[in-house]
Amino acid sequence: MFDASSPPTDDACPFCAIAATHQPYDPLRPPSALALSAELTSPSSFVVLSTPALIAFLDIMPLSPGHLLLCPRRHRPKLTDASPQEARELGAYVRVLSAALARATGVEDWNVVQNNGAAAAQVVPHMHYHLIPRPEIRASGRFSESFTMFGRGRREELDDDEAEKMAEELRRQVAVVLKEEQQQAEYEERRQLAKAKAKL
Template identity: 45%
Template sequence: MNELDLHYPPDACPFCNIASAFPASSPSASSPSASTSWEKLRASVPDDNVANPEKTSPSCFIVLASDEVIAFLDILPMTRAHLLVATRGHRVKVEDMRGEEGREMGFWLPILAKVVSKVSRSTDYNIVQNNGARAAQVVPHVHFHIIPRPETMPQIKSKSWTMFGRGQRDELDDDEGASLAAEMRAALREQLEKLKNDSKL
């Protein structure tokens, strides 16, 4: 591993802190269908009373907390509903991901892309993933950006860097972040319900 990849040790990683603050939930043992894949997936979407942004510093606006994957709002979003999708375990680059992490990431990315599209009301979006400091990776923990591209884009000064997560970005307001994350969790539950009804779960 190159020293350029190690900005800080894993125990200081902000994404690992988020993963610790929002552990994967198990379906209720009292539920008659607790062993079904549907119940397990549904339990991966935190309830609003569990999704307290102040569990971490800075605040985290969580959308998904599954066994292997977490998703939360970017606190310096490029556009509204800019979502980060990360491995739960500390993996620096995609090449470091384990099999189950890759499978679960592959399952959640298309579903979360639909959620971002619905909430942002934009059918166009980028999915960006950087590996290493020279590739513009700021946090050395595997994560994908889902960045909506609305018809009316904000004025961005450094257009050449926008796709890679750089450029003009404003800090996410806490109240707006909490409201937006709750809306995205509701949209995610709807997407899972559609999958269940389509007999894909």
């Protein structure tokens, strides 16, 4: 269960190190790649989203290009350790990141996976979601390529140059998705106001 007295970071946790290194920024106005230097952490981290409560970055051993991790900044070992506010923000950004990921990769299918505990295949004991693009292998006739589910399968180390480009495009697409949603909300508000005035 959520414990407000739990420590905000764990010195041995790599996700806490990434969160501590990268300051929050406005997702509608993402910083340049230079401002998000990947070399600030070891191994390098490629940040896609950084809010006061959450951080998202590319997996260093991706199952496919664009494989993202989304987690709270505070050290929360399992999903049930997240605060209610963190859980709401995680849910909202899983949706936003999913849309941005599909646009940035051109892959319209993806897995969202969240493991809790070693027996459930959680490797880093800091609660996180995996967003994994799933290029269609079976329909293309490339049956010799592996099809993996839920984080299992062949993984290759992230290429820094490709990761930098992908992270930059993902940050850009997150901003686009959020702006579109903002415009849609404003349109709906205006529509509701016009509807209410018409009833008077």
